[in-house]
Amino acid sequence: MSLSYTELRRDLASSLARFLPKEEAVAESWIWLAEGLGKDKAWLLSNGSEAASGPDRERIGQWLRRRREGEPWSYLIGWAPFREKRWKVTPDTLIPRPETELVLEAALEVGRRLGVKRVVDIGTGSGILGVCMALETDWAVTATDFSSGALAVARENAQVLGAKLDFFEGDLLDPVPDPLELVVSNPPYVDEADRPTLQRELDFEPASALFSPDRGLHHASVLLFQAWDRGAKACVLEMGAGQGGDLCRRALTAGWKKAMVHQDLAGHDRVLVALA
Ligand SMILES: C[S@@+](CC[C@H](N)C(=O)[O-])C[C@H]1O[C@@H](n2cnc3c(N)ncnc32)[C@H](O)[C@@H]1O
Numbered sequence: 001m002s003l004s005y006t007e008l009r010r011d012l013a014s015s016l017a018r019f020l021p022k023e024e025a026v027a028e029s030w031i032w033l034a035e036g037l038g039k040d041k042a043w044l045l046s047n048g049s050e051a052a053s054g055p056d057r058e059r060i061g062q063w064l065r066r067r068r069e070g071e072p073w074s075y076l077i078g079w080a081p082f083r084e085k086r087w088k089v090t091p092d093t094l095i096p097r098p099e100t101e102l103v104l105e106a107a108l109e110v111g112r113r114l115g116v117k118r119v120v121d122i123g124t125g126s127g128i129l130g131v132c133m134a135l136e137t138d139w140a141v142t143a144t145d146f147s148s149g150a151l152a153v154a155r156e157n158a159q160v161l162g163a164k165l166d167f168f169e170g171d172l173l174d175p176v177p178d179p180l181e182l183v184v185s186n187p188p189y190v191d192e193a194d195r196p197t198l199q200r201e202l203d204f205e206p207a208s209a210l211f212s213p214d215r216g217l218h219h220a221s222v223l224l225f226q227a228w229d230r231g232a233k234a235c236v237l238e239m240g241a242g243q244g245g246d247l248c249r250r251a252l253t254a255g256w257k258k259a260m261v262h263q264d265l266a267g268h269d270r271v272l273v274a275l276a
Helices: 005-016 022-037 041-047 054-068 073-077 100-114 128-136 148-161 192-197 200-204 218-229 244-254
Strands: 079-082 085-088 118-122 140-145 166-169 182-185 234-238 258-263 269-275
Touching: 005 022, 005 041, 005 054, 022 041, 022 054, 022 073, 054 073, 073 079, 085 148, 100 128, 100 182, 100 234, 100 269, 118 128, 128 140, 128 148, 128 182, 140 148, 148 166, 182 218, 218 234, 218 244, 218 269, 244 258, 244 269
Parallel strands: 118 140, 118 182, 140 166, 182 234
Antiparallel strands: 079 085, 234 269, 258 269
């Protein structure tokens, strides 16, 4: 039976809507056609009645099977949006989340206020924080990760977006040379105990990018201690909902003079700003 591209897109939206909210399903169906088959809205408006080719139908069918298993669409397509840019992502990298823009905004504000010249992004993943800071400031930016796969993707994103920064592989602040001024990170912060209740899409992301011992607080706590110990002026960290009180206490215990929590639009604790 021949199926036009317009019908293929509509059928895809209905199939996706069996396991996704309807609006998301429709939005994804357009993205799949544009990104996967090179047939965007403009093309479909003029040529949508053309019969869909066998290989195109097969490709959409294969993706649908993977998506139904819970694989995030960003891994199917190979990119995710952040700060109005496209970022290459692979199963080695976390998929950027919109709330991480709050970390970026806080880091830019704090860094400008303190007049810093050097900043490090710890656990850079696809590179979003380090690369955006390199593009939006004249700071010397260093980005690290202990995953060589993630670093390769971050390097590629930096190159494609024209950002100049240094990359180091290693554990937290260990590979970063002194002096430190501003430490920024979206560290793993999910509590292992929450694993059974999480969306199944998270199963496809690297566990080492998500989970942290000590109720999700281990990586952030170590960073706060290391950054203070090495004389940083400020530390800006993403955190999980409800972690603000604990992390403020740990920041003050580490030696920081001030610790503040910024909440996201849903009213959840999201960013810790610690100042020396
Ligand atoms: C939550 S992801 C954040 C990725 C990216 N910054 C973002 O916001 O999308 C955490 C990142 O930290 C890295 N990571 C985890 N443990 C680490 C460690 N001990 N030292 C360095 N990087 C680590 C993971 O590989 C992952 O890329």
